[in-house]
Amino acid sequence: MEALLFSRKPTRYAAAAVASKLQKGAGITWAPLHFDENTEPPSLPKQDGWQRLYPRLSGICGSDLATIDGRSSLYFEDFVSFPFTPGHEIVADTSDGRRVVVESVLGHAARGYEMPHPDAAPGDGHDYRHLVGGHLKPGLQTGSCASTGGGWATELVAHESQLHEVPAEITDEQAVMVEPLACGVHAALKSNVGPEDTVVVIGAGTMGLTTVAALRHVVEPEPKHIFVGCRYPTQQAFSTKLGADMAVNSTELKRAVRRTSGSFMIGRYLSGGADVVIDTVGSESSLAEAMTICRPRGRIVLLGMPSTVTMTLTGLWHREIELVGCYAYGTETLPNNTHTTSFEIAIPLAKKLQLDHLVTALYPLHRYKDAIRHAAEAGQRGAVKIVFDMRAN
Secondary structure, eight states, X not given: OOXXXXXXXXXXXXXXXXXXHHSTTGGGGTSSEEEETTOOOOOOOSSTTEEEEEEEEEEOXXXXXXXXXXXXXXXXXXXXXXXXXXXXXXXXXETTSOEEEEOOBOXXXXXXXXXXXXXXXXXXXXXXXXXXXXXXXXXXXXXXXXXXXXXXXXXXXXXXXXXXEOOTTSOHHHHTTHHHHHHHHHHHHHTTOOTTOEEEEEOOSHHHHHHHHHHHHTSSSOOSEEEEEESSHHHHHHHHHHTOSEEEEGGGHHHHHHHHHTOOEETTEESSOEEEEEESXXXXXXXXXXXXXXXXXXXXXXXXXXXXOOOOOHHHHHTTOEEEEOOSOOEEEOTTSOEXXXXXXXXXXXXXXXXXXXXXXXXXXXXXXXXXXXXXXXXXXXXXXXXXXXXXX
């Protein structure tokens, strides 16, 4: 099979980190990622419920780029196994003829552990020992586990608990957006937004845009205001199309929140500010910005994957701001107190919002360097989601 393989080569990883600081996407020149057109497919586990998958499309996400550019946190060192094939935004055919999207977290059922509660989603649970145990090698999810493979290949294996069948009326391009949309759904619902709240979304890449869509189309009742801080004009247009009340350049975001909230400036901080800030970037500067525009006793939801940051947390302490982590997806509780999952919400929503318009470019696997450079420069090139296309294989 054809696959992209990421190996444990610390020297090359360090070189990628240096290169990526000089130019976006330059880490691919040095990263320990290579294309192999004759690699051995992952073995199908002997346990019940496993399927062999044949990807149609697989997206490139921000966490993939962070890994390639040498910016991933050392926290993940114990939650991956090498060599792994990246890729967790996947629409694929199963060996028994179904078209599915993959809920990438390798949960309790996939690893042969007792479920934390009946009908638990793969991302649920209060003890993460299953992520490194069971009959699989360590791996947070498909795309970081040597036992399963990942979406950047022509084959992988996945457990039935991870698979969601795609209705015939949903295109492949819409389906590949389901996984990032599920992340946005999880963030929107986890933020506990009220009907009179002003919500600020920092960042308008894929995660920012899917979060805006979920805030507008999933949260009930809707928040009073949704503001988005964008770096590029194309992102502003996409943000308003998906439901933002105001999408402004990132440099104007604090001023917009100040006007709406009627706040004063106290140094760098607003005296009041937004009720909820969802940081979809996860950088040192974005988190610092979130603290300056979140009102006292407000809430910051950290959706973007952070690495090592150095900053003062005095404002967080003094303003009694909640800082809430938001990883992937899971079981969701709706306002009517019914339970569903992020994916079950995201699948029809991807069709309703025609999210295929966010899929900007398709690349074959062997052009992975071009694809990753395009993804790294997506915003400035007017792009959103860059995808590997295996349908010709």
